[in-house]
Amino acid sequence: MNALRLMTRRNVVGGIAASAALSAFPSPSRAQSVARVVVIGGGFGGASCARALRRIDPKLQVTLIEPVRTFVACPFSNEVIAGMRQIEAQQFSYDRIIAEGVTVIAQAAVKVDPKARTVALADGTSLGYDRLVLSPGIDLKFDALPGYDEAAATKMPHAWKAGEQTMLLRKQLEAMDDGGLVAIAVPAGPSRCPPAPYERASLIAHYLKTKKPRSKILILDAKDAFPQQRLFENAWNELYPGMIERVSLSQGGRVTSVDPATNTIVTDFGNYTAQVANVIPPQKAGRIAEIAGAVDNTGWCPIDPVSFASKLVPDIHVVGDACFGGVIPKSASAANAQGKACAEAVASLIAGKPPASRRLLGACYNTVAPGYAFSQVGVYQPRDGLFAEVEGVVTSPVDAPSELRAREADKAQDWYKTITVDTFG
Numbered sequence: 001m002n003a004l005r006l007m008t009r010r011n012v013v014g015g016i017a018a019s020a021a022l023s024a025f026p027s028p029s030r031a032q033s034v035a036r037v038v039v040i041g042g043g044f045g046g047a048s049c050a051r052a053l054r055r056i057d058p059k060l061q062v063t064l065i066e067p068v069r070t071f072v073a074c075p076f077s078n079e080v081i082a083g084m085r086q087i088e089a090q091q092f093s094y095d096r097i098i099a100e101g102v103t104v105i106a107q108a109a110v111k112v113d114p115k116a117r118t119v120a121l122a123d124g125t126s127l128g129y130d131r132l133v134l135s136p137g138i139d140l141k142f143d144a145l146p147g148y149d150e151a152a153a154t155k156m157p158h159a160w161k162a163g164e165q166t167m168l169l170r171k172q173l174e175a176m177d178d179g180g181l182v183a184i185a186v187p188a189g190p191s192r193c194p195p196a197p198y199e200r201a202s203l204i205a206h207y208l209k210t211k212k213p214r215s216k217i218l219i220l221d222a223k224d225a226f227p228q229q230r231l232f233e234n235a236w237n238e239l240y241p242g243m244i245e246r247v248s249l250s251q252g253g254r255v256t257s258v259d260p261a262t263n264t265i266v267t268d269f270g271n272y273t274a275q276v277a278n279v280i281p282p283q284k285a286g287r288i289a290e291i292a293g294a295v296d297n298t299g300w301c302p303i304d305p306v307s308f309a310s311k312l313v314p315d316i317h318v319v320g321d322a323c324f325g326g327v328i329p330k331s332a333s334a335a336n337a338q339g340k341a342c343a344e345a346v347a348s349l350i351a352g353k354p355p356a357s358r359r360l361l362g363a364c365y366n367t368v369a370p371g372y373a374f375s376q377v378g379v380y381q382p383r384d385g386l387f388a389e390v391e392g393v394v395t396s397p398v399d400a401p402s403e404l405r406a407r408e409a410d411k412a413q414d415w416y417k418t419i420t421v422d423t424f425g
């Protein structure tokens with residue numbers, strides 16, 4: 001019953017705004033000079049932060065630097081791959097954010113000078129800042145997997161950044177003969193949205209079951225366990241018996257190299273040649289965070305969980321997938337909550353006040369077939385310099401009836417609409 005109560009539309013879909021709901025925006029006193037806040041990265045973390053800053057204090061000079069004029073969302077992109085959704089449903093402009101007073105610059109940030117507090121742009125111009133927020137998302141560690149690089153990704157797509165890669169993987173599935181093998185290489189953590197590879201396998205299985213039923217899916221996994229594992233495996237047995245095989249780390253599933261010329265994936269204990277190879281490489285914080293000096297030897301950005309301030313560079317804050325702050329997941333929901341909480345902290349610091357400690361809510365939906373989804377919800381708060389879980393993570397019941405799975409599928413759609421409106425307008 002506790003799980004069912006938490007999985008209500010109010011608590012989960014409404015949880016997109018949890019950082020605001022759990023604590024009201026502060027009302028900082030206005031300084032004599034206009035403070036300049038620059039946000040790099042226009043995803044769920046950066047866009048939410050920029051928008052929240054203007055709402056907290058309309059006198060702040062807020063600039064969002066994002067080279068891509070149309071954002072393509074990763075949540076629900078697995079449905080695009082499986083032919084259940086069009087890519088246009090993933091695309092969002094920054095028009096509403098601009099209308100609210102944020103200056104959006106469609107340039108790439110190429111350098112950060114923390115001493116001078118300036119950001120250099122690709123066109124040769126530069127901006128000064130009083131506070132800088134980095135939300136660069138992830139970069140793929142192509143050098144971590146022998147044989148795999150950006151050229152190889154045109155043959156063996158990762159589809160881990162939504163857009164062209166999403167459509168490439170979809171087209172490869174559509175072109176594959178019935179009876180072909182789809183191989184998905186899953187890296188060890190930490191990574192963006194840990195359950196997403198298994199949702200992808202599920203939805204590809206739905207497509208194959210409908211269009212190419214003699215085909216198989218092989219998951220080659222660098223982990224032994226993964227989030228919501230029992231829920232996924234029960235769904236596979238129920239919906240796709242015999243279609244999905246997973247080889248875990250201890251079974252020899254860790255991918256050690258690839259050969260794009262033959263579509264071959266090499267593991268510790270065997271080679272697998274697939275008609276469609278979806279290779280998801282290891283990940284790290286986006287490049288600009290490394291340039292700024294905010295990345296440590298883990299490849300991620302250590303932060304103070306109260307202020308989101310970098311532990312390595314002064315006057316810089318980091319939100320979203322790029323940061324490492326404990327057990328809070330790398331997800332759109334978490335990034336959205338972090339962006340708003342960071343905005344509160346930055347506004348407080350500019351006003352000369354200490355930032356308040358906030359609880360953040362993260363919700364993750366996974367769809368395994370039309371009308372069949374489950375979820376995981378966690379509340380996180382700062383503790384001992386990291387984010388810790390509050391009262392544990394709540395996951396959908398393993399033995400839930402089909403009616404609950406269908407309701408969660410509807411709630412997943414509601415969640416997507418809510419978070420995208422909350423972030424982009």
